[in-house]
Amino acid sequence: MIVEIATLDHPGVEVFATLTEAQLRNRLEPEKGLFIVESPKVIMVALDAGYEPLALLCERRHITGDAAPVIARCGDIPVYTGERELLAQLTGYTLTRGVLCAMRRPLPPTVEQVCRGASRVVVIDGVVDTTNVGAIFRSAAALGIDAVLLTPTSCDPLNRRAVRVSMGSVFLVPWTWLTGGLDTLHEQGFATAAMALTHNSIALDDPRLMAEPRLAIVMGTEGDGLPQETIAAATHVVRIPMSHQVDSLNVAAATAVACWQLRKR
Numbered sequence: 001m002i003v004e005i006a007t008l009d010h011p012g013v014e015v016f017a018t019l020t021e022a023q024l025r026n027r028l029e030p031e032k033g034l035f036i037v038e039s040p041k042v043i044m045v046a047l048d049a050g051y052e053p054l055a056l057l058c059e060r061r062h063i064t065g066d067a068a069p070v071i072a073r074c075g076d077i078p079v080y081t082g083e084r085e086l087l088a089q090l091t092g093y094t095l096t097r098g099v100l101c102a103m104r105r106p107l108p109p110t111v112e113q114v115c116r117g118a119s120r121v122v123v124i125d126g127v128v129d130t131t132n133v134g135a136i137f138r139s140a141a142a143l144g145i146d147a148v149l150l151t152p153t154s155c156d157p158l159n160r161r162a163v164r165v166s167m168g169s170v171f172l173v174p175w176t177w178l179t180g181g182l183d184t185l186h187e188q189g190f191a192t193a194a195m196a197l198t199h200n201s202i203a204l205d206d207p208r209l210m211a212e213p214r215l216a217i218v219m220g221t222e223g224d225g226l227p228q229e230t231i232a233a234a235t236h237v238v239r240i241p242m243s244h245q246v247d248s249l250n251v252a253a254a255t256a257v258a259c260w261q262l263r264k265r
Contacts, residue, residue, distance in 0.1 A: 003080050008090050016090060034102050035158035037051075046103060047070075053073075053101050056099060120214075123217065130155050132250070133155045138169045140173050143260050149216070182216075193209060193235065195240070195258060198231065202239070219251055
């Protein structure tokens, strides 16, 4: 259903404009939560993964172009359209490939559900940068990680930018929130590898790590790294050996290296 808009306050478009990320997430009523996906390719990944579309915002010229397959897949939902400049003014940014999709946010599964049958998981502890979270998900998906767990202090994986940077990988890897600390994973039979520079850390290629049948790779914040209590609770403390007096990698890059080295053989 194509809906032409000519003003910024047209009924129905507030989901794309005035609602903050926190309002979209709707912690008080999770069953009413929404999130925004941009670009036809990423929207199609979400649709293929079973996510429910509620409305589209699309530049007029893309309705019969890049957005046509998306519109066909979404069925009879509103497709709000207008001039490029109006839509950019509405959203505050130029639309990537000319289309946004508002989707229903699913209720998160339990840690037990996400970890059932998993042998390699990544824990994102306090990482707030949306670009890094999106990149971590992309690496996790590409390198065979079974699931991703995030502490409540981390960025929401369904943040619009995180979704875009991940190229839809947030829809491909099971994930949920980890509220009980590493003990929750130990109870599930996982050994934990805290990535941190300490006096007793072992190298990433240590055979003991590869020998673990179930392993959770724990990644910390961009600046301060992992909290001391998390490091103390971990089964292993692990470092990536460095050269040229470089002390560490960006958290997204470090995650990719760790996922590759510790992947399932």
